[in-house]
Amino acid sequence: MIERLFTNALLPDGTATDLAVTDGRFVAIEPDIVADEAVPRIDLGGRLVLPAFVDGHIHLDKSFLGEPWQPHRPAASLRGRLAVEKALLAGVRPAAERADALIAQAARLGTVAMRSHVDVDATTGLSHLHAVMSAREKWRGIVDIELVAFPQAGILTCPGTADILDAAIREGAEVVGGIDPESMDGDSEDHLDVVFGIAERRGAKIDIHLHEAGLPGIAQLHRIAARTRALGLGGRVAVSHAYALGDVDEPALDAVARALADAGVAIMTNAPGDRAFPPILRLREHGVRLFAGNDNIRDAWWPYGNGDMLQRAMLIGYRSGFYSDEDLGVALTMATTEAAKALGLEGRGLEQGAQASFVALPASCGAAAVAAPPAERLVFRHGIGLKLPD
Amino acid sequence: MIERLFTNALLPDGTATDLAVTDGRFVAIEPDIVADEAVPRIDLGGRLVLPAFVDGHIHLDKSFLGEPWQPHRPAASLRGRLAVEKALLAGVRPAAERADALIAQAARLGTVAMRSHVDVDATTGLSHLHAVMSAREKWRGIVDIELVAFPQAGILTCPGTADILDAAIREGAEVVGGIDPESMDGDSEDHLDVVFGIAERRGAKIDIHLHEAGLPGIAQLHRIAARTRALGLGGRVAVSHAYALGDVDEPALDAVARALADAGVAIMTNAPGDRAFPPILRLREHGVRLFAGNDNIRDAWWPYGNGDMLQRAMLIGYRSGFYSDEDLGVALTMATTEAAKALGLEGRGLEQGAQASFVALPASCGAAAVAAPPAERLVFRHGIGLKLPD
Missing domain, CATH: 3.20.20.140 (Metal-dependent hydrolases)
Incomplete structure (x- = not known):
């Protein structure tokens, strides 16, 4: 059961991927994930995803x-x-x-x-x-x-x-x-x-x-x-x-x-x-x-x-x-x-079972993002877009 | 005679200023410049100006x-x-x-x-x-x-x-x-x-x-x-x-x-x-x-x-x-x-008579902009906003 599906993303090695999230964790990170029509989809527009x-x-x-x-x-x-x-x-x-x-x-x-x-x-x-x-x-x-x-x-x-x-x-x-x-x-x-x-x-x-x-x-x-x-x-x-x-x-x-x-x-x-x-x-x-x-x-x-x-x-x-x-x-x-x-934080990173906290940004791979960090960031915590406190 | 007036800017030392431009050059850089009603005004929104x-x-x-x-x-x-x-x-x-x-x-x-x-x-x-x-x-x-x-x-x-x-x-x-x-x-x-x-x-x-x-x-x-x-x-x-x-x-x-x-x-x-x-x-x-x-x-x-x-x-x-x-x-x-x-380029910088080529960006002074360069830039050449070639 997939709760949210992120599509059209790149992994740090530059390969294309989707990312499926349930209960705030990644349940699948692979290309062309199939999900029910009703599952909310977020198109990452070809952006690179990095662990938060x-x-x-x-x-x-x-x-x-x-x-x-x-x-x-x-x-x-x-x-x-x-x-x-x-x-x-x-x-x-x-x-x-x-x-x-x-x-x-x-x-x-x-x-x-x-x-x-x-x-x-x-x-x-x-x-x-x-x-x-x-x-x-x-x-x-x-x-x-x-x-x-x-x-x-x-x-x-x-x-x-x-x-x-x-x-x-x-x-x-x-x-x-x-x-x-x-x-x-x-x-x-x-x-x-x-x-x-x-x-x-x-x-x-x-x-x-x-x-x-x-x-x-x-x-x-x-x-x-x-x-x-x-x-x-x-x-x-x-x-x-x-x-x-x-x-x-x-x-x-x-x-x-x-x-x-x-x-x-x-x-x-x-x-x-x-x-x-x-x-x-x-x-x-x-x-x-x-x-x-x-x-x-x-x-x-x-x-x-x-x-x-x-x-x-x-x-x-x-x-x-x-x-x-x-x-x-x-x-x-x-x-x-x-x-x-x-820091003793378990289950981080872009892998199945890890907390779905990640950053999406306009770059073609992780090395490119480090060499010239783009200013634009989309931030997701537990699979949800960043919401600042009141 | 002022052709364009930039208002509500900060100089690198953090003080407020306006910048008046004629024929692509600065004709005045000082606070509260008075210009004819008909002169186009560009409000820089409190941004810092730096020489281009x-x-x-x-x-x-x-x-x-x-x-x-x-x-x-x-x-x-x-x-x-x-x-x-x-x-x-x-x-x-x-x-x-x-x-x-x-x-x-x-x-x-x-x-x-x-x-x-x-x-x-x-x-x-x-x-x-x-x-x-x-x-x-x-x-x-x-x-x-x-x-x-x-x-x-x-x-x-x-x-x-x-x-x-x-x-x-x-x-x-x-x-x-x-x-x-x-x-x-x-x-x-x-x-x-x-x-x-x-x-x-x-x-x-x-x-x-x-x-x-x-x-x-x-x-x-x-x-x-x-x-x-x-x-x-x-x-x-x-x-x-x-x-x-x-x-x-x-x-x-x-x-x-x-x-x-x-x-x-x-x-x-x-x-x-x-x-x-x-x-x-x-x-x-x-x-x-x-x-x-x-x-x-x-x-x-x-x-x-x-x-x-x-x-x-x-x-x-x-x-x-x-x-x-x-x-x-x-x-x-x-x-x-x-x-x-x-490079032998004469008449650059934020001073009267210099080419009115400058960058406006969200920072409080030049030192702050160098210490943590903001991503946002407004670029002006000869007093005109940057236009990329076709």
């Missing part, structure tokens, strides 16, 4: 999207940047409204799930978390939003933050965050004790911002991998950025790649513009899961970004020297099915 | 735009790449039609002038040039197209090419090209003798592809600067890519920057994704003119690109770590007024 996008790393509480333009202000240090951010955020609409604007833009561009880091520290308390949770509530059923309690200002250097992180998990964040254990907090083991301690105690997942460069950053990844293995948290731990993976020679890279793969630690990258970042294909050869996120979008940290995960896939390919269809396809999976898996 | 885009480096004869998707084929060497390109081009529509499709897309996105390199060698002869010249003719008055006779396969290593280059200039190319004098042709001085010889003899401009890395590439730039000075060709010589400028230490960089600035040699970059490229701000401090081009667009060389110079400005900023409004503005000028100057 998953943004593996966003900061919903930080963006100025929808606000008057905020020129970027220089800052001499990370602490200076945090002060600039606090000053700028004091002059814009509340986080719940800004988060809502960004979710809406991402949804229109085809994102149906995201992991948002939310600043949580002893001075901010849970105010950002509560704001983003209220935005999340508004979008429930349209965009799945997972929240990371993110200690942007450090844990050890910002006394009281450990308790607030724990409280954030109790109140509804699914993931406990961390940041640069050594360079930010001065004590890797103590920092990781807090993060992994909360994860173990509360059954939370982990996603740690790691900007630490070179071999110190690699050492950090080994520590995280070892703790993940020891606690049996494979598949529930991610490291965001992990720039160090782009800094070191092949023996060091291969060793840490094996450790990450064995432990089940995933790596998130946004393909930064002006510094080295993880070598995607090499890490995948070792079995490491790589996924993509937009990271900062027009905020106090930088002015770029529009919430589009297809453009993010393009930037990942552009920065990685991905030219072949196969490699461009890797960038696309990082913004779709691999990101879904990293 | 100038693409300083494109390959109109190479693109597969509008063709069925051509998966990228690997090639082990430059010669291998040239063979792949020849094979792929044999299976697509003639160059005149493909060039036309690419010009049309660029025009819709706001480009009103471009410099296209066109392959010219002893085996291809002038066939590509004639094809692109016919496309150029079709677009005359809408998009100004300057052509470079480009010896893609080398000059010395491809006997007969020197004569063909000379013939190309006689037949209508304005610029004589060159490519990697040492690594491609094995003799820098002989290669440059041909290029500068034709330029001097025919009064042509020069634009040399230089991919040579490190100090050999820097030495090449010194040679080009010295010849430019000696022949008094300042302002008429450009080097495209000049990757070496991104490879070397500051003393070497500063020395060659001074030589380029003194000689009047401009540098074109497309901000490649996965290798070092010229440090824009540092070179500008020395007085070097930097300008932007899209380079290859969906062709045998790589799959990326859509002909949009605003996206190119974004990529230049993204790759250069440009965050401030001032720096984002630099990226924008490289795709507009600086590119115009590099």
Whole structure:
């Protein structure tokens, strides 16, 4: 029994297909599907269909999207940047409204799930978390939003933050965050004790911002991998950025790649513009899961970004020297099915039985869409056209 | 006397303005312009206006735009790449039609002038040039197209090419090209003798592809600067890519920057994704003119690109770590007024007396438009809305 039939579409490999949907799931994806006359048909007009996008790393509480333009202000240090951010955020609409604007833009561009880091520290308390949770509530059923309690200002250097992180998990964040254990907090083991301690105690997942460069950053990844293995948290731990993976020679890279793969630690990258970042294909050869996120979008940290995960896939390919269809396809999976898996979302992708959440757009194949993302998008969630909340 | 009045616009600095046009030129750009009741008014709806885009480096004869998707084929060497390109081009529509499709897309996105390199060698002869010249003719008055006779396969290593280059200039190319004098042709001085010889003899401009890395590439730039000075060709010589400028230490960089600035040699970059490229701000401090081009667009060389110079400005900023409004503005000028100057186009930009060619788009200021280029564009040439040729 077919409830809705999408016709005249192209699969990412460029072949023609129909897509049949029942109960919000694909029941068939093949050419020339036969259905009862009464079944509603949606002609996709020869458009390409892609799995709906998953943004593996966003900061919903930080963006100025929808606000008057905020020129970027220089800052001499990370602490200076945090002060600039606090000053700028004091002059814009509340986080719940800004988060809502960004979710809406991402949804229109085809994102149906995201992991948002939310600043949580002893001075901010849970105010950002509560704001983003209220935005999340508004979008429930349209965009799945997972929240990371993110200690942007450090844990050890910002006394009281450990308790607030724990409280954030109790109140509804699914993931406990961390940041640069050594360079930010001065004590890797103590920092990781807090993060992994909360994860173990509360059954939370982990996603740690790691900007630490070179071999110190690699050492950090080994520590995280070892703790993940020891606690049996494979598949529930991610490291965001992990720039160090782009800094070191092949023996060091291969060793840490094996450790990450064995432990089940995933790596998130946004393909930064002006510094080295993880070598995607090499890490995948070792079995490491790589996924993509937009990271900062027009905020106090930088002015770029529009919430589009297809453009993010393009930037990942552009920065990685991905030219072949196969490699461009890797960038696309990082913004779709691999990101879904990293977030623990089951049954995504263009396959029978999967959630019928997809994007239709004017392109001839997936590689073409990544290489030059078209602006036009038709977004379907559970087989139904995107409806924005009131 | 005002012929047309554009109202309700924003300038790149975000301030409100009207724009008055007579005889295709701006006669006033200021708020609240008073005009006779009979003057036609175009309400720009609060859109940002930018100078129309100038693409300083494109390959109109190479693109597969509008063709069925051509998966990228690997090639082990430059010669291998040239063979792949020849094979792929044999299976697509003639160059005149493909060039036309690419010009049309660029025009819709706001480009009103471009410099296209066109392959010219002893085996291809002038066939590509004639094809692109016919496309150029079709677009005359809408998009100004300057052509470079480009010896893609080398000059010395491809006997007969020197004569063909000379013939190309006689037949209508304005610029004589060159490519990697040492690594491609094995003799820098002989290669440059041909290029500068034709330029001097025919009064042509020069634009040399230089991919040579490190100090050999820097030495090449010194040679080009010295010849430019000696022949008094300042302002008429450009080097495209000049990757070496991104490879070397500051003393070497500063020395060659001074030589380029003194000689009047401009540098074109497309901000490649996965290798070092010229440090824009540092070179500008020395007085070097930097300008932007899209380079290859969906062709045998790589799959990326859509002909949009605003996206190119974004990529230049993204790759250069440009965050401030001032720096984002630099990226924008490289795709507009600086590119115009590099091509010898006078009177461009948003100022009284300049050609009234501009793009209106939904953004609050120039920095915002560069950081996240909007898809929607209204394009005006000489104050008239873009009309595509029949």
